[in-house]
Amino acid sequence: MTHAAHRKDTIAAVATPSGQGGVGIIRLSGAASHAIAKRLFHASSDKFSDFKPYTLHHGQLKDADGNVLDDVLTAYMPGPDSFTGEDVVEFNCHGGQAILASVLEECLNAGARLAQKGEFTLRAFLNGRMDLTQAEAVAEMIHAPTRAAAHMAQIKHSGLLGATIAELRTQLEGLRSQLCIAVDFPEEELECLSPEQLVTQSSQVRARMNELLAAVERTKAWREGALVVLAGMVNAGKSSLMNALLGRDRAIVTDVPGTTRDYIEETLDLDGLRVRLADTAGMRESDDTVELAGMTISRELMEQADLVLFVVDNSATIADENVDACLTLDPGKTIAVMNKVDCIAAEPQPWKIFKRYMFELVKVSAKTGKNLDKLTATMRARLLAGQEQPDPDELVPNARQAAALKQACTELEAMETDATGGVPYDLLGVRLETACSKLDAITGTISSDEVLNAIFDDFCIGK
Incomplete structure (x- = not known):
């Protein structure tokens, strides 16, 4: 899957687990969602003229030949104020596999494409509805093995981890700016950070990163x-x-x-x-x-x-x-x-x-x-091992995020050693830049297609 350019086609998938159940949901997202819904949906009320956003409408879904597919409740959520940031439609059907398959098939016949794994959440990320930590938290909530794990995922889904990482990055960017001043204006009488001050401030940021990393091991049993x-x-x-x-x-x-x-x-x-x-x-x-x-x-x-x-x-x-x-x-x-x-x-x-x-x-x-x-x-x-249930507001990175944090910590630690040893500020700035890029990878500010593929391929289809 290539993510360099945002896809403009309309996607559809079953958004509920496979098997029989009382309710099954078919979800569409994209510019044609509204038109496809209007084509398939026949309201039970004579007063219906169009979908009222964020409202459930009762009626029937019919195929191109007029055959009834199911008795449904339909919701229309126009973009950008939807989960994906695009026009979204959800058909709440009866949960039989045959019914869901027939409704999905008719959506595809009407012009939608079958969604790939995690593509709805991917579009939400690409459309700026959430950062990468929030997108990953969606999958973590779905797969959470315990109530505590679900709560930890919800905390991340709220954006708190992304905001924390962004704050740490801002602090490092501030240090980079001061190093750049010292490098670019060596003759000017400007107040610059001393190596000792640089080490002190860097170590404070690194200590916060290590707190996040410590939570990974401390909460492992609850999360996994x-x-x-x-x-x-x-x-x-x-x-x-x-x-x-x-x-x-x-x-x-x-x-x-x-x-x-x-x-x-x-x-x-x-x-x-x-x-x-x-x-x-x-x-x-x-x-x-x-x-x-x-x-x-x-x-x-x-x-x-x-x-x-x-x-x-x-x-x-x-x-x-x-x-x-x-x-x-x-x-x-x-x-x-x-x-x-x-x-x-x-x-x-x-x-x-x-x-x-x-x-x-x-x-x-x-x-x-x-x-x-x-x-x-x-x-x-x-x-x-003596650990009680995690604190309600515990921020716990996942494995990918923890790996990036470790790499950022390694760069900061090396920079602090270099600063103490008298390494020039321009070389110290390279270390800081690398640490910042590792934090950017956590929130998705910088993410390659390979990273996004690895993340969203672990999602279920329909989410």
Whole structure:
């Protein structure tokens, strides 16, 4: 997709998720939106002559042959005061896939083009309705895994992050101006920044950038959710524990060892913290190719996990495989779960191996539910590492924005070192210019087609 010139054609797409639902929306944007809507829409009121902006009109959509497509509510939002900055029409249809497909097809027959991924939001950005941080926040709101993540995205969508970045850039531009005065008018008796003053003011801007970067790591679990992996030997009760945590039967549970060959993943809500809970294939000696492949996946997931629940059967003697596994686990991201405490404990008691290797231990019964609340509380505490829910006004850059901030910080730090070492002001100005360009990339003041493609290709069609 090329963004060098703003496209003037009219686009259309389904703006609601795929599948059946009570309501489905077809959205159009572009100069022909009004004309297409007038062509397809037949009002139920005899008094209707044209669309009143920002008002829902009831009627039917009909194809070129007069066949009724659906009974709808239609809204017309003229540009520039619309989401995209262009004329926008939305048909609120019934949510069946066949209905939406037929309405969309008729919009395309009437002269619209099928929208590409994120093209509505892209047009809003290109038309100056939002900066790039706000555009990215649209996708972040849609994909937010937690209420806290949605709120953080809403803060950015309000424009607060863009305004903060613009303010930092203004401060750096002020420093550049003073350096330019010193370079361009060396003979004049003008008051210029000393190297010490330059370093002080630059470090203040860099400190604010580092505050934004610190928020990225601090809020990661809230923004992205967390991966928790159930691991351990076969028949330890991992699948039963998963079902108990989910409150329903999701994993197959039998007395036959090795039932779980692949991994099963489900979502668990830990008091507002979204967790991807993965039940993996149990570890044991095996010649079964499929089972070995499952165990390989288990090990890979354990490496990727934010937290591992290493499950051991309280009623079974500790096996050498468990001892070997303990040696490879990181106690910092592992909770030892002693399952089946409702059964008679084996001798020697398996939990002693965990005590030896300093693992945090929780004893539970997946069958009776004993201590499951303690386990979930321990999981949540470990995943958050003492961090409470983010502040309501927390500004948190996404990965792309954080990368640009890091690059800007690197340039400022290098400039401060150069200034202390007596490097000429014109060379210091180059460092400042580069730092400013990195901030411009965050808000979209300077953005290549490649950057915009990478951002908007992650959007869904219709948004």
